[in-house]
Amino acid sequence: MHQRVLAASVGIAALALALTVVLLAQVPAAAQAPKAATPAATKPAPATKAAPAAKAWTVPRTPEGVPDLQGYWTNNSYTPLERPNGVTKEFYTLEELRQVEKKNAEREEEQTTPGTVADVHYDFTQFGLDRSQTRLADNLRTSVITNPENGKLPPVTPEGQKRAADRAAERKKQGAQYDQVQNIPIGSRCVWMNAGPPMMPPGYNPAYQIVQSPGYVTILVEMLHETRVIPTDGRPHAPAGVRSWMGDPKGHWEGDTLVVETTNFNDKVAFRGASENMKVTERFTRTSDDAIRYEFTVDDPSTWERAWKGEMPFVKIGGPIFEHACNEGNYGIANTLAGARKEEKKAAEEAAKKISTK
Amino acid sequence: MRARFLGPMMIAAAALLEAAPAPPQAPAQAPAYRAPRTKDGKPNLNGIWQAVNEANWDLEGHGAAPGPFWQLGAEFSVPPGMGIVEGGPIPYKPEALQKRKANFANRMNLDPEIKCYLPGVPRAMYMPYPFQIVQSTDPIMMVFEYAGAVRTVYMKKQPAPADSWMGWSNGRWEGETLVIDTTDFNDLSWFDRSGNFHSDALHVVERITALAPNHLNYEATIEDPKVFTRPWKISMPLYRRIEKNAQVLEFKCVEFAEDFIYGALRKVPLK
Numbered sequence A: 001m002h003q004r005v006l007a008a009s010v011g012i013a014a015l016a017l018a019l020t021v022v023l024l025a026q027v028p029a030a031a032q033a034p035k036a037a038t039p040a041a042t043k044p045a046p047a048t049k050a051a052p053a054a055k056a057w058t059v060p061r062t063p064e065g066v067p068d069l070q071g072y073w074t075n076n077s078y079t080p081l082e083r084p085n086g087v088t089k090e091f092y093t094l095e096e097l098r099q100v101e102k103k104n105a106e107r108e109e110e111q112t113t114p115g116t117v118a119d120v121h122y123d124f125t126q127f128g129l130d131r132s133q134t135r136l137a138d139n140l141r142t143s144v145i146t147n148p149e150n151g152k153l154p155p156v157t158p159e160g161q162k163r164a165a166d167r168a169a170e171r172k173k174q175g176a177q178y179d180q181v182q183n184i185p186i187g188s189r190c191v192w193m194n195a196g197p198p199m200m201p202p203g204y205n206p207a208y209q210i211v212q213s214p215g216y217v218t219i220l221v222e223m224l225h226e227t228r229v230i231p232t233d234g235r236p237h238a239p240a241g242v243r244s245w246m247g248d249p250k251g252h253w254e255g256d257t258l259v260v261e262t263t264n265f266n267d268k269v270a271f272r273g274a275s276e277n278m279k280v281t282e283r284f285t286r287t288s289d290d291a292i293r294y295e296f297t298v299d300d301p302s303t304w305e306r307a308w309k310g311e312m313p314f315v316k317i318g319g320p321i322f323e324h325a326c327n328e329g330n331y332g333i334a335n336t337l338a339g340a341r342k343e344e345k346k347a348a349e350e351a352a353k354k355i356s357t358k
Numbered sequence B: 001m002r003a004r005f006l007g008p009m010m011i012a013a014a015a016l017l018e019a020a021p022a023p024p025q026a027p028a029q030a031p032a033y034r035a036p037r038t039k040d041g042k043p044n045l046n047g048i049w050q051a052v053n054e055a056n057w058d059l060e061g062h063g064a065a066p067g068p069f070w071q072l073g074a075e076f077s078v079p080p081g082m083g084i085v086e087g088g089p090i091p092y093k094p095e096a097l098q099k100r101k102a103n104f105a106n107r108m109n110l111d112p113e114i115k116c117y118l119p120g121v122p123r124a125m126y127m128p129y130p131f132q133i134v135q136s137t138d139p140i141m142m143v144f145e146y147a148g149a150v151r152t153v154y155m156k157k158q159p160a161p162a163d164s165w166m167g168w169s170n171g172r173w174e175g176e177t178l179v180i181d182t183t184d185f186n187d188l189s190w191f192d193r194s195g196n197f198h199s200d201a202l203h204v205v206e207r208i209t210a211l212a213p214n215h216l217n218y219e220a221t222i223e224d225p226k227v228f229t230r231p232w233k234i235s236m237p238l239y240r241r242i243e244k245n246a247q248v249l250e251f252k253c254v255e256f257a258e259d260f261i262y263g264a265l266r267k268v269p270l271k
Helices: A002-010 A016-023 A094-112 A117-121 A158-173 A331-357 B002-019 B094-105 B254-265
Strands: A071-074 A145-147 A207-213 A216-221 A226-231 A248-254 A257-263 A279-288 A291-299 A308-316 B047-050 B131-135 B140-144 B150-154 B168-174 B177-183 B203-212 B215-223 B232-240
Touching: A207 B131, A216 B140, A226 B140, A331 B254
Parallel strands: A226 A248, B150 B168
Antiparallel strands: A071 A207, A071 A308, A145 A308, A207 A216, A216 A226, A248 A257, A257 A279, A279 A291, A291 A308, B047 B131, B047 B232, B131 B140, B140 B150, B168 B177, B177 B203, B203 B215, B215 B232
16 A cells, blocks of 8 residues: 555556565565455365365375475465454354455455556556465465464564564664665565565465475475475574574474474564564475465564464465566666655755745 | 406496486486486485586686776685686677677676576576585476575476576486476576676576586586577586585575665665
């Protein structure tokens, strides 16, 4: 929303990527579009397709004998991280879910209305920038968060509150959003999007490919061609000084579940306000030919009073995944900054004119 | 000497024939080495690999040269290299050679590496960073440290949906050798920091063969009728990163390139 208005005021066609950020579930406040108005879209394993309590189904295995998670997957979903205000139950009925999906899809489609600002730069349908064009990973849950049971993030610790205030103050010192590229949200800058962890669904391009080789599970994330190469050989985490956006993932198998523990985040990820000490534990369990259950725990005692958990399904889609070269074609950043400079110049000229005519 | 070598080589050759019923197109290096096999019986190329040469500065042989900014002193100067182009200089068409020279003259503005752009192929293979081969039956992926670039090599041939930076790679096994045929490139990547370039007609055929447990032989035939008078070839070894804790780490360089790309558009100019 915010982005669209800004783009208009700058008087240029802003980039698609700005919209990405609006759509991204993990982006704080701004991203949480109309919260109460748009109930979470989730959806269950649809009774229709999802293997009807498969009798004979057994977990497929790789040549090495571990569960086979390979293939193309999506977690495409309207389900918000936190339960919307006004929703008190944990699950929707399938009928309610379809309503929620419909409402969300309509909201996204509004952006294709001819003559509107949002429609100026993109044809959502043409470029696949709305979720309804990809299979939805049905999830009946009203929030991704399963614990706390109210579907909301736990209370933030005093230390976490102070950090949030410090970060906000620091951002403010850097000036307005279009003063310099560094002030623009990282998603728009093609630095970090939805690879996580935790791997939250993006606003578009919600595709993943899992490839397994001996001792590794590798997840290619379509957005930003991010690749998580996860060793499962029991090696320790990288030294504390080795920090990164996606962190240092180390995996192991617990029965038929892939458990991935990620640490060593940098202090810029700040997922939902987290510190660099955040630890994310993910659990991938193949539940049918068509689905993987994805559960995660976010543990950062310096930010939240307790660890919190989430869950969502990944379901099968067709491939292949095409190269998402983001930085290479990020004309929107240059255009937006140039527009802002132009507007400043114009304002300065007008101010000067006023003075001279006085 | 000769007699001692012959025995093992014959055994290896016999093993090779046994393993590869389809007559392998004798790779140029004719390796007597038989790589360990994956569970599905293919040469196991899994691992973290890295070129140890100076091709990223210039594919062709070159002497040492100063770096771009005097402030950097000896750091970031150009290390000398013997080059990895087989059989003489790169066979540019005359007009393409002019462009290559112009590229070189303006390399500090034009080299896609400066902007953290995807490196293309074969450049990704010899940049001074490690990459990992993730070999399943199909596909085989290559995950590069530089810019988080990635290639997916389809072992069941798939058509390219469109042009891209890294091209579209279809692979096949020829005995001990992984052969990768890559097409559908855009015309934006370079081969090195010296302005060696290609067009969107680029066609790269790579042959990757294990030479020993910790060495691969890499060769690539580069064909681009818009730019070169004939196909030409590069070759080099790739070395396994044998450190126990070797890992392809995250090197997201976009952040480091942003002021290069957008700095002129800052409200408050850079000092």
